[in-house]
Amino acid sequence: MLEQLDPVILARAQFAFTVSFHFIFPAFSIGLASYLMVLEGLWLKTGEGVYANLYRYWLKIFAVAFGMGVVSGLVMSYQFGTNWSVFSAKAGPVIGPLMAYEVLTAFFLEAGFLGVMLFGISKVGKGLHFFATCMVALGTLISATWIIAVNSWMQTPAGFAINAKGQFVPAGSWLTIIFNPSFPYRLVHTVIAAYLTTAFVVGAVGAWHLLKDRANPGARKMFSMAMWMAALVAPIQILAGDAHGLNTLEHQPAKVLAMEGDYQPSPDGAPLILFGLPSNEEARVHYEVSIPHVGSLILKHDPFAPLPGLTDFPRDQWPPVPIVFWSFRIMVAIGFAMLGLGLWSLFARFRGWLYDWSWLHRAAVLMGPAGFVAVIAGWVTTEVGRQPFTVYGLLRTDESHSPLAAPAIAASLLAFVLVYFTAFGAGTYYLLRLMGKPPERGETEPPNVPHRAAGITPAATVALPVPAEK
Template sequence: MDALLLARAQFAFTVSFHFIFPAFSIGLASYLMVLEGLWLKTGSGLYANLYRYWLKIFAVVFGMGVVSGIVMSYQFGTNWSVFSAKAGPIIGPLMAYEVMTAFFLEAGFLGVMLFGINKVGPRLHFFATCMVALGTLISATWILSVNSWMQTPAGYAINEAGQFVPAGSWWPIVFNPSFPYRLVHTVIAAFLTTSLVVGAVGAWHLLRDRSNPGARKMFSMAMWMLAVSAPIQILAGDAHGLNTLERQPAKVLAMEGDYRPSPDGAPLILFGLPDSEQGRVRYEVAIPKVGSLILKHDPNAPLQGLTDFPKELWPPVPVVFWSFRIMVGLGMAMLALGLFGLLARYRRKLYEWALLHRAAVAMGPAGFVAVIAGWVTTEVGRQPFTVYGLMRTADSASPLDASALAVSLLAFVVVYFFAFGAGTYYILRLMAKPPQPHEPAPPRVPQRAAGITPAAAVDANVKEH
């Protein structure tokens, strides 16, 4: 393995490990905001209990996300110094904006959110929760703007030193052609990931005690979110795919396995074994015309093939082909689970159908797998470029020895699995504990002003549900 491949493997490992946590914390911060808002609105102690239950989990997830993200920023200087030198005038300010607008906002209010629940008023604490949720979304916005610019560069000029610099206004750089589609697709993916985890935890405890009010409420909320978000994600993914076909056609052709042009309409290849040496998908299972119907919304529309592009510009087709199918397959499974939940709700069996609960538990990790598969599709499909069409990956790496990269990669693997494995185990232990009605609620809540204790509110909620 040469130094370039090892550098790519190291960044792929660290970024994949890192993105697991933001994909969860973005959705979980918004879920906590909803829980606390419902608690303030209804005065129900049930929402306060659920808020405290998930707040402990959020604290661990957020902390691991911050720690794992710090490593990536160093890699730009150590492993990808040429890329940093040439793209720094564009990438650097965008990353700085993320720190100033998002990270400071999150860090400033996170302490109030985590430790001020018994020290500040309920409305001020709710405001802190909202700011943390907003900070996670703003952080995702800037990071995705950076990545999208690398996918569809715009608003740049190249100076005498060969650096990418702003050509004028920053707006074309920030709002580059793929950014809106990638932002919507990624944020919805984070919400789906969180709804699957919350639903899995609720279903796990329903299988043990169907009368647990916290488990019932979290499972119901998760199934609603899944049923609403999954169809929207499919539409967002379709729009994102059409934009990618326009801007990065070779990536989409690799995703679909279309090696040869299809002048009369491309088939939809469901499965097969891509063979880039022979330029075909062996043992393919395909549906005629459906590929053009999806990509061009016309079954007879012609479609290019990878052979229309120089072979040195092809991405690694087998990786992109299969990661895309993993993502889409899990997306269809999420939609099916959401529809299953709607059917159970219609039959008034949402808390009784054990098959639904087992399916929700099994689908708990699906969101994480889907987002990693989606990012593999996005990043590997961009190869052989770091800045698409302008700067090759081979020309972006630092001049390091393969042995040094191999040692550092091995060290990352050992440390990450030890440290983050322990953190994940602790999170699973927190999730294994069912939400308890006696978890203390913050003081000065609306129901106390009305002479109702949190315990009484929980009892009333149990009877209601």
């Protein structure tokens, strides 16, 4: 029975499963590293102990999430060689160096300063410890930059030539490869998504503890900071998503048409299809609910601008429209829900109800996982929308896989499912346990803390506690 399964489908399912698990942790750790940098910076600037307590609180959570992200990411590189060896052989001269640069710059930077960040507060001065925190935050952003450069090149390849062996090789400047047409838009969109994901987790934890104790200063501070992030950054993300969509329409029109469900061309302006059941076989959306001309208004900023349809492209180049159609709507719906919660928090803040409105706190708790769902839905949209290609328009997915039998891939997929749910399920449970504990109210002075930061004296500040769980 296993022999009858499609090995390409199994290989794609395995990669999708492992990368979905992995993507959750960097989406959290990128934003959390920057949040820790802000917390420690505010503590050094103001001397307020609440920031030191929150730093210690979230540092433990960051350490666990960062470790889980590293472990889950190791699997990804191996799959290029096991399940996608043809892709690796053909695209390796381009993507291989980019992934190596990520290790040599970002990972070494993170690993080098993570130990100081976690265990160095009693051994180094405050200035050096803050520098270590900044370097870890910078490392997460550099890592995201290289990985997005790799994926963006696969979406909008540039700066390459194809040699006699059929390999993609660099041609000219590496800057053309790195700064390919979709790279800036995708990087901004992804990093902002990571920040919003973290903000809503922080906001949910703060709201959870406010529901139990509205006077807890740590819960009040983290909730306030998270809601400022939601109110100010969610609108920016919507604008960044719009710019990214216009760029995608220019370079990957079939993907955008699949997102919109536009099978047929619209010479007088495309409608915005809100809901419906797309069918690739019939090239139509059943039971559609649409608004005339709004699709062209969004994509062309002109309600009467003509738009092509998927029928203008060869059918064997269509992505699976139902998946892309619905994953895109999930992402957009969550984005507007984030904006709604941010605006709600602004209203509560200006009315003086931010820490007392229990329904706002319940909504924030409910929205805690929303960022993770949104980033996975966005990943599904962009990756499934690229199909049927691994390198868009140049290398098809069914030509990229390794010559493996279906039973071998199915066995490894089953092993991944069992191990991932066991190991990362336990890790996630531990993270939730850490988040379930309220932030401390008071400060404890760690022994023998050196005060070496310029302009900072023991009398002026409260010493940052050791980041160890009591």
